[in-house]
Amino acid sequence: MEPLNHFDTLCIHAGQSPDPTTGAIMTPVFFTSTYVQEGLGKHKGFEYARTRNPTRDAVEANLAALEGGRSGIAFASGLAATQAIFELMSAGDHLVLGHNVYGGTFRLVDKVMARFGLTYTQVDTSDLDALKGALKPNTKMVLLETPTNPMLGLTDIAAVRALLKAEASAALLVVDNTFASPFNQRPLELGADLVLHSTTKYLNGHSDSVGGVAITNDEGLNERLHFIQNAAGAILSPMESWLILRGTKTLHLRMERHNASALRIARWLEARKDLKAVYYPGLESHPQHDLAKRQMKGFSGIVSFDTGDAARTERIAAAFRIFALAESLGGVESLVCHPVSMTHGSVPVADRERLGIHDSLLRLSVGVEDVEDLLADLERALRA
Ligand SMILES: Cc1ncc(COP(=O)(O)O)c(C=O)c1O
Incomplete structure (x- = not known):
């Protein structure tokens, strides 16, 4: 097995390599808003820092690796990541939401997204019959937390995936993995389409930054979320990116x-x-x-x-x-x-x-x- 396949090694190294200009072993904090271009259309892949920042690239790759995902898209908070995920849907679409999700997630759905035409049903996602009953032809997403806050109830992620398949539902399965962390639970391996984190919690781990991330194995979702990240602009800052990189090393x-x-x-x-x-x-x-x-x-x-x-x-x-x-x-x-x-x-x-x-x-x-x-x-x- 490749040494970089082990979780402990990924924590420390994934997404990071010594800085090519100085050899600095730690990824620098790139405090810059723009990048000088050599000529028209000639650049190093970085044009404007809302769109890409090397420190953010590093933390996105690091967090994706920890969840066993291909790509991560980092946002200014857990709720900014959640909102970007909701923006994969359109007016008239239906969302199924765990009955005990983080209060801020519920508030975002109920008080903001609903004003833009998103409909939703809250249900105990650990009850598969109730979940089945909540699915509609226009259900585009199921978002659940396991364990829940603060009652620590669980949902069987693989069973929810199997249910969506049996019901021929096209709904994306999104798991908020904030409470477990990827050390304890890896929802993508259990059939989730997207994993969501408030990096503010275990990933940063030192109570000194606020951030969020969405992680996926699906190239289409990756492209759409990067598009929303750039279009809406709720990006994770270079400093917070660096703090999370520091955090995941341990x-x-x-x-x-x-x-x-x-x-x-x-x-x-x-x-x-x-x-x-x-x-x-x-x-x-x-x-x-x-x-x-x-x-x-x-x-x-x-x-x-x-x-x-x-x-x-x-x-x-x-x-x-x-x-x-x-x-x-x-x-x-x-x-x-x-x-x-x-x-x-x-x-x-x-x-x-x-x-x-x-x-x-x-x-x-x-x-x-x-x-x-x-x-x-x-x-x-x-x-x-
Ligand atoms: C499970 C869960 N998801 C999402 C969030 C929102 O994250 P943030 O506070 O980073 O916006 C929180 C915050 O407490 C949370 O506990």
């Missing part, structure tokens, strides 16, 4: 630790008698644990738990010393999020309650600190 190391520490913490939480529920796909008690083992290499770093008591949850959230109370996830530092007042504030109360997102729920993004320190912090907070 993705494999970070994810191993995220996986191990989150599993340890989930088991520790589950063993306590004072919590109502613990949600983590790596727990044997998770209703889709068998699917998790089949579909994922590790179970990632997000653990949610419900105390069943909103006032107690508020006290706990304020008592952490290492886990920082903040939105977002996937960085090296541990975070604790209260979905009802933070990430899911825009989701209607009835929908939240139906999904299990109660005001007594907390979501942990388990970082790569010493796990004993994290457990001690949890112990202290839970006693608050």
